[in-house]
Amino acid sequence: MIQAIKAKYIITPNQSFVTDSAVIIKNNIISGIISHHQLAKNEYSVLDLKNSVLLPGFVNSHVHLELQWTQKLLSPFQSFSDWLNQIITLKKNFDNSKIPKSVKEALDESLDSGVTTIGEISSYDGLDYKAIIKSGIRTAYFYEITNSTISNIDNKFLQNLLRNTNSLFNLKIFPHSIYSLDTKSLRKVLAFARNNNTNLGIHLSESIDEINYAMKRKNNLEDEVFSRFPKKPKFDSSPSTPLEYLDKINSFRQNITLIHMNNLSSDDLKILKKKQYPVVICPRSNLYLNQKLPNLKFFMNYKKTGLGTDGLSSNISINFLDEINFLYLNAKKILVKNPERRVLDIATIGGAKTLGLDNSIGTIEVNKKADLIAFDLKNKDPYLSVMHSKVKDLKMSMINGKIIKLK
Numbered sequence: 001m002i003q004a005i006k007a008k009y010i011i012t013p014n015q016s017f018v019t020d021s022a023v024i025i026k027n028n029i030i031s032g033i034i035s036h037h038q039l040a041k042n043e044y045s046v047l048d049l050k051n052s053v054l055l056p057g058f059v060n061s062h063v064h065l066e067l068q069w070t071q072k073l074l075s076p077f078q079s080f081s082d083w084l085n086q087i088i089t090l091k092k093n094f095d096n097s098k099i100p101k102s103v104k105e106a107l108d109e110s111l112d113s114g115v116t117t118i119g120e121i122s123s124y125d126g127l128d129y130k131a132i133i134k135s136g137i138r139t140a141y142f143y144e145i146t147n148s149t150i151s152n153i154d155n156k157f158l159q160n161l162l163r164n165t166n167s168l169f170n171l172k173i174f175p176h177s178i179y180s181l182d183t184k185s186l187r188k189v190l191a192f193a194r195n196n197n198t199n200l201g202i203h204l205s206e207s208i209d210e211i212n213y214a215m216k217r218k219n220n221l222e223d224e225v226f227s228r229f230p231k232k233p234k235f236d237s238s239p240s241t242p243l244e245y246l247d248k249i250n251s252f253r254q255n256i257t258l259i260h261m262n263n264l265s266s267d268d269l270k271i272l273k274k275k276q277y278p279v280v281i282c283p284r285s286n287l288y289l290n291q292k293l294p295n296l297k298f299f300m301n302y303k304k305t306g307l308g309t310d311g312l313s314s315n316i317s318i319n320f321l322d323e324i325n326f327l328y329l330n331a332k333k334i335l336v337k338n339p340e341r342r343v344l345d346i347a348t349i350g351g352a353k354t355l356g357l358d359n360s361i362g363t364i365e366v367n368k369k370a371d372l373i374a375f376d377l378k379n380k381d382p383y384l385s386v387m388h389s390k391v392k393d394l395k396m397s398m399i400n401g402k403i404i405k406l407k
Ligand SMILES: [Zn+2]
Pocket: 062, 064, 121, 203, 259, 310, 311
């Protein structure tokens, strides 16, 4: 029977909403929104969520599920390079057979906070794969490559994934950063993605050390971190910003999702405006790693901004409501009018754009996939209500037409 999900408020596209209506779902697809007067009980199987707000599921556009375990083992640190050195040591000494359990915990934390789609960075050649598929979460799966794992582009697991992309599982390639790949290797990864019709993502402009590295100024990556790599990366470029460098290499104008984008120059902003690269900001992760916040004045108004928690290796939590709260509080003084609506856009359709999934998810619209969440009402304004929501307020979560949680 056709399903109808009724709620006091339903968030609709373009920062609007309707009241006392229901979303109609046929199989896994949204087929309409109707008023409660049109709900004839014999035609629909009705789920009445009563005093709640129904909205598109959250898109956490950047997360490392496989690094959930690092939180217990990290020591206090003073700088980005100090942190990175710790992560390198921890990864070297950790028993990788424990990683799937860590992934499961990270998935639970994500789903509990209303996330229905993740942009997962997969760094262990598929140790996260089984738990992700089992959870039913929609995934843009960024397969990570560094200098030391460049040979993985020929391996069987990745080749199989290239053939198995579907609406719940979307493969992308993730060159880790400009400082963990030789220029030649980065070109090779881009060519691989192009030959396989796959989009990409990269950590870019994350730390001030990375900027100084690309600008060929003194930096702690070269001074303190590179000695830990099997070999020092070869950076074949004149001094430039990380974005200028990447944009120059990207001669075929491939779609690359840029993660972080901190400390941007005015020329960087011009490149973004012109080329419209999707950008995922991870504000709490930036502060956690002793960096400043991204340029919110720019990114709150940029068309392709998504939001990410990053991994538990560089954040207090991967609870997406915490990230939304934080962005909202910081955005209030920048966007005077309706910051709560814009933040919710970024957390849903904005994220979908950064993962190339905006045609199928991110809004409650006819013909989109039924990825929906609902929270108990905390305020008479449905948008503000979501800004105030906590994990315990999640009333329902549905991915691809299937109910994952119902309170
Ligand atoms: Zn990351």
